[in-house]
Structures are given as C-alpha cells and as structure tokens.
Amino acid sequence: MRKIVLSLVVVASLLTACKGEKKEKVEAKEAVKVEVSIAALDNVDTTASVLTWIGTKPTGSHNGTVAIKSGGLLVEEGTLKGGEFVIDMNTITNVDMAGSDGAGKIEGHLKAPDFFDIAVYPTSKFVITKVEDVEGKLAVTGNLQIKDVTKSITIPAMISTEGGVTTFKSDVFNVDRADFNVKYGSKRWIEGLKDKFINDLMEMSFEVKTKA
Template sequence: MKNRIIKGGIAAVIVLTTVAFTNTKKEVNTEASEITWVGEKVTGSHNGTIELESGHLMMEDDKIVGGEFVMDMSTITVTDLSGENKGKLEGHLKSEDFFGVEKHPKAKLVITSAAAKGNGKYGIVGDLTIKEETHPITFDLKMDGNSASTSLTIDRSKYNVRYGSGSFFDNLGDKTIYDNFELDVKLKF
C-alpha cells in the first residue's frame, strides 16, 4: 500500500513537471499579418510589401522562448509606383542584383532567445537568413494579446545584396542606394 502511494506521488510529480515546462507553438495567421519594407537612396525612397509564408512563436508560461518565420521573397511588391515603373522595380528587386528569388525564394528568421522587458515588450536575438547568408540580428518585439509588432533595420550588404551600394562601388553619386532597409512587421495569431 505504501509503495502504491509513493509511486502514485512520483507519477503525479512527473506529470506536473512535464505540464509545467511544456512549450506551446503559437502559429501566425499569414493572411492577417503584414510585412512592409522601405528602401532609401540618395534621391528618395521606395516601399512595398513581402508576404509571410509561415511562422510561429514558441511560448513557455505565456512568454516567448523562440520562433521561426519564413518570408516568400518572390512576393516582393512595390506600393509607391504604378504601371511600367512598378513592374521594372519589382523585377529588379527579384533579380540577382538584389534578392535573386529564383535561386533564393525564401528568407528566414529564427529566434534564438527572447528576454522579457515588461509591458509585453521583448528583446529578441535571432538569426536572419537572406540569399543563403545568415547573420545575427537583435530587435524589440511588442506582444499584445494575439498580435505582435516590430521594426527591423537590415544591412543588405551583409547578405550579398550589393547593387548600388556605396560600400562596394565608387562614384555612384546620386545613384547610391543605402545599405540599410527597414521592415515593419505586424503579426496576427
């Protein structure tokens, strides 16, 4: 009888421990989520969108502990132009000069750690892969119920996206395209 009680107690502790430390996967709603980009050059800027193919956050006790997001780079659109100019810029962004989407159709962000800062804000550390180049990235993410948002600044030159970069080419003058571009991300779960 005593053995049965002890074994039952041990089993209960194991079950409670397992439940207490179980991660849950919070899947992103790709249709309701939005990624917008802004790229600047000496003479102005352009903006557009990129679609999220998939994504999730790993949660433990309602806190972010990891995650992974995949962007479909073939969906890059330009929203500040129309007609022939829109088509030309979209084609150029998809070409080898920029993101080479035929060979590199996906970009991926893997969250490697997250630190709660209070009021739903997290300091995120992750690995961003674009054109098969992976580099660490840090940013803040704001969680609010079933939504999250962040803004990221990405140095394209680290990912072999060099077209028009003053870091690699001389005498570009007003044709220079700045290395940093911005992503504004709004996620729905």
C-alpha cells in the same frame, strides 16, 4: 543681422534634432545555433502576417511588403518563447507606386539576380533564438537569413493576445543589406557611384499573427 543669426540657430537645431532621430542599424553578428525548430507548430496566419520594408536613395524612397509563407510562434502563459517566420521573396510588392509600370519595374528589379536573386533564394527566414524583457519591451534576438547569409540580430518588439489571436509586432529596425550580399547600388561593394547609390540600410518591420 540678429534675425539672420537667430534663423541660423533654429535651422541648426532642427538639423541636429533630425539627425538624432535617425535609427541606427541593428548589429549583425554570427548566427546562433538553434536546437529546436518552432516551424512545426505551423500556427502563423499567413493571410494576416507581413514584413514591411522601406528603401531609400538620394532622390527619394520606396516602400512595400513581403508576405510570410509559413511559420510558428511559441507563447507560453503570455510569454514569447520562440518563433520562426519564412518569408516568401516572390511576393515582394512595391506599395508607393502600386498599379503603375514603375511598381512593376521596381518589383522585377528587387527579384532580379543583382538584388535578392529570388530564382536562387526564393525565401528568407527569421528564427527567434532569445527573448529578453528590457524596460517593458521585448528585445528579440534571432537569426535573419537573406540570400546565402545568416546573421544574428536583436530587434525591439511586443506581443499581445486578443480573441485567441497572438500578435508579434516589431518596431521598425534597420538592416544593412550589404551584410547579406545584396550588392546592387551599394557604396560598400561598388566604387564611383557618386549620387547614384542606394542606401545600404533598409527599414523593416514584422507583424505576425497566429491562427484563431
């Protein structure tokens, strides 16, 4: 009996620890007005920059990438001042099933009208509006536009420069796709899904490099 009790305590502790590690979604607020466009800098190396994503459902998860189409990154004396990244939604790629028919089906569905509807919304965008230093890491606030919705979010990130190339790299952050009218399989928008839902939270991260 004592061994059973100890085992239950260990399991409970592990579950509590796992629950504590779960990332909360970033808060989506009203978009901030942007006075100056950084895109004109056009100094982002699109071949070396990428947005990564992970989507989950009760039966598993999928992950992939989306290419950065264009953008600018403004850094003055080693300090990040602004940035604008245009995301090419036509390049959504599924990585975990790469090369299979399954990957093609996932990519096609993500591009379809009931998901990101890329025929109508071929690009998304992230525009930096404020940067603060918080305990040695940057808190980067920006307007994230997906489909016809633009919201202000704040994400943790860092920048580094080596060999004349500056890299903007965010931590993984969770965005609630339901906030951006991405409704397929969402329990917020559709009733009666039971275990057929897709989690509203999507994990995302940026890695953006400037041209040498």
